Amino acid sequence: MQNMVILGATGSIGASTLSVISANPDAYRVYALVANASVDKMLALCLTHRPQVAHMVDSQAALTLHAKLPPELNIKVSSGEDELIALVTATEVDTVMAAIVGAAGLVPTLAAVKAGKRVLLANKEALVMSGELFIEATKASGATLLPVDSEHNAIFQCLPEEVQANLGRCDLAASGISHILLTGSGGPFLTTELASLASMTPAQACKHPNWSMGPKISVDSATMMNKGLEFIEARWLFNTQKDQLKVVIHPQSVIHSMVQYRDGSVIAQMGNPDMRTPIAHCMSYPQRIRSGVEPLDFFKVGQLSFCEPDFNRFPCLALAIAACAQGQEATTVLNAANEIAVEAFLQGQIGFTHIAKVNEACLSSVPKRAMTSIDDIIALDAQTRIYAREQLAKFA
Ligand code: NAD
Ligand code: MG
Numbered sequence: 061m062q063n064m065v066i067l068g069a070t071g072s073i074g075a076s077t078l079s080v081i082s083a084n085p086d087a088y089r090v091y092a093l094v095a096n097a098s099v100d101k102m103l104a105l106c107l108t109h110r111p112q113v114a115h116m117v118d119s120q121a122a123l124t125l126h127a128k129l130p131p132e133l134n135i136k137v138s139s140g141e142d143e144l145i146a147l148v149t150a151t152e153v154d155t156v157m158a159a160i161v162g163a164a165g166l167v168p169t170l171a172a173v174k175a176g177k178r179v180l181l182a183n184k185e186a187l188v189m190s191g192e193l194f195i196e197a198t199k200a201s202g203a204t205l206l207p208v209d210s211e212h213n214a215i216f217q218c219l220p221e222e223v224q225a226n227l228g229r230c231d232l233a234a235s236g237i238s239h240i241l242l243t244g245s246g247g248p249f250l251t252t253e254l255a256s257l258a259s260m261t262p263a264q265a266c267k268h269p270n271w272s273m274g275p276k277i278s279v280d281s282a283t284m285m286n287k288g289l290e291f292i293e294a295r296w297l298f299n300t301q302k303d304q305l306k307v308v309i310h311p312q313s314v315i316h317s318m319v320q321y322r323d324g325s326v327i328a329q330m331g332n333p334d335m336r337t338p339i340a341h342c343m344s345y346p347q348r349i350r351s352g353v354e355p356l357d358f359f360k361v362g363q364l365s366f367c368e369p370d371f372n373r374f375p376c377l378a379l380a381i382a383a384c385a386q387g388q389e390a391t392t393v394l395n396a397a398n399e400i401a402v403e404a405f406l407q408g409q410i411g412f413t414h415i416a417k418v419n420e421a422c423l424s425s426v427p428k429r430a431m432t433s434i435d436d437i438i439a440l441d442a443q444t445r446i447y448a449r450e451q452l453a454k455f456a
Contacts, residue, residue: 062088062178062343063152067168068159069093070101072274073182073208076335077157077343078109084349092147094160094168097121103128106135113138115147117164144168149175155343158183159208161276162399163441166190170434176201180342182208184293188395190437191296191388195228205297206342211242211290212297213338214316214329223298230299241318241326242294243310244287245270246369250311254373260412262405270313270333279402280376283415284369288380289398292391295384302385307377309367314356332356375416379423389428392437396444397422404452414455421451 064081068074074095081088090109095102097118102125106114114129115138116122122139129135138147148156148171156172157180158165165183170190172179174197181187187194198205205227207213216224219237223230232240248267249257265282266275273281280286287307294305308318316338318328331337332354340351371378376398383390401418404410410418426444431437 061086062154063091064088064155064157065092065094065148065153065172066090066157066159067094067148067165068157068161068183069105070095070098071159071161072272073157073159073335073339074105077159077180077339078105080336080340080343080349080351081109083352084343087349088155088343091150091153094144094147096160096164099124099128106133111135112152113147115139115144117144141167145171148172148177154178155180157208157339158186161185161274163189163396166434166437170194170197173197173203173205174201176203178204178206180206180208180339184209184289185395185399187296188289188292189392189441190434191292191391193431193434193437195296198228206345207293207297208335208338208342209290209293210333210335210338211244211317212294213341215240215242215294215298215319217329217341218317218319218327219298227297228299232298232300232304236322237319238304238322239320240294240298240300240305241308241320242287242290242305243308243313243315243317244284244290244369245281245311245313246309247281247284247286249282249373250309257373258411258413262408265405265412269311271335275406276399276402279405279415280398282412283376284374285376285380285398285402285415285419287369287374288377288383289395291377291380292384307369307381309369310364312361312364314361314364330356376419379416379419383423389431389440390423392431392440393426393428393444394419394423396441397426397448400445400448400452410452410455417455418448418451422448 090111092113094115113136119139126137155178158169159182166186169186266278313333315328334353336351383394397419401415
């Protein structure tokens with residue numbers, strides 16, 4: 061029986077994780093649920109899953125939740141950063157699903173890593189921000205890190221055991237691997253006329269052709285910043301060297317990524333686009349459990365197609381690849397800028413094509429200092445957010 065904490069329980073990954081847990085009640089128990097402020101969603105989850113603890117980041121939301129929960133359920137309600145750290149590092153906890161969106165997930169995810177937990181990583185922004193420090197912390201504590209992001213999970217499944225056991229410090233070439241092929245659908249605007257991109261609305265940007273996801277990652281998929289963040293995520297997880305990592309557009313999202321070997325072999329992981337598959341894989345690795353996902357029907361799929369990414373259409377992807385080559389400071393700046401730009405776009409403050417402009421302005425102008433601690437990373441993230449907010453005025 062694994063005791064699990066779900067960080068980001070009220071979100072899209074949270075829901076998929078709870079669905080996999082419900083399908084395998086003999087093997088997994090919900091120890092704690094963590095969310096930001098959605099009281100009603102959290103209340104419903106508590107009534108169904110009966111965790112020991114429900115943690116709300118927003119303290120007012122915690123009070124409201126406490127008042128609404130039937131006392132006989134005996135669910136402890138908590139709030140506050142220290143309480144959250146205590147929760148993820150508690151001795152009762154075996155596994156932490158890290159599925160808070162954005163930089164807000166960094167501190168609790170890293171705490172779980174430092175405590176040597178089995179960490180299922182969906183929160184790619186945490187790794188993009190802290191790269192080397194995150195990998196070092198995993199090494200130091202002996203935590204088990206498993207990638208939930210469907211592409212990274214696919215790559216993981218296509219890699220030999222010696223690489224799987226050595227995430228972050230593996231040597232791909234020594235294992236006969238020539239390339240990692242990171243696939244992406246190209247999102248809702250893959251074939252939209254370039255001239256009309258500027259007028260695309262949040263509703264259009266969030267209408268992903270294959271995946272159902274939270275609003276931030278949906279917009280990131282439309283700009284392909286998501287693939288850029290994943291490029292950086294893959295760089296850290298698989299210790300890729302220059303030119304070992306390539307992005308391939310594959311509009312059907314049936315192949316979730318591939319590994320190309322020296323002898324000409326290419327191993328791909330396939331499945332229906334449903335996050336319950338990679339989540340179930342991470343929960344049960346090296347075993348396999350039921351996820352509730354329909355088996356892939358190749359006769360319905362019919363065709364698989366591929367093309368190269370167009371950096372003119374997806375400038376955010378080019379920015380992320382460039383930032384990855386520049387290093388840790390650049391990727392922290394880009395991630396923070398993008399969070400501010402996406403939030404502003406979702407609130408109707410700036411246009412779709414302004415997202416890349418805000419990101420580019422921050423990447424070229426925010427001074428980058430060497431970072432040796434999490435505090436340095438958080439400071440650079442905060443400084444970038446201030447600069448990015450100033451940029452918004454130019455595009456409003
Ligand atoms: P979502 O918006 O649906 O859910 C976000 C969750 O994070 C919610 O539970 C919310 O309460 C919580 N949250 C937000 N701000 C918070 C804060 N300040 N402190 C604590 N909790 C906070 O997002 P999602 O689509 O589930 O994505 C979650 C993460 O997983 C993201 O990093 C995303 O990139 C990654 N991911 C998602 C998918 C997907 O299919 N949805 C796929 C791969 C990776
Ligand atoms: Mg992904």
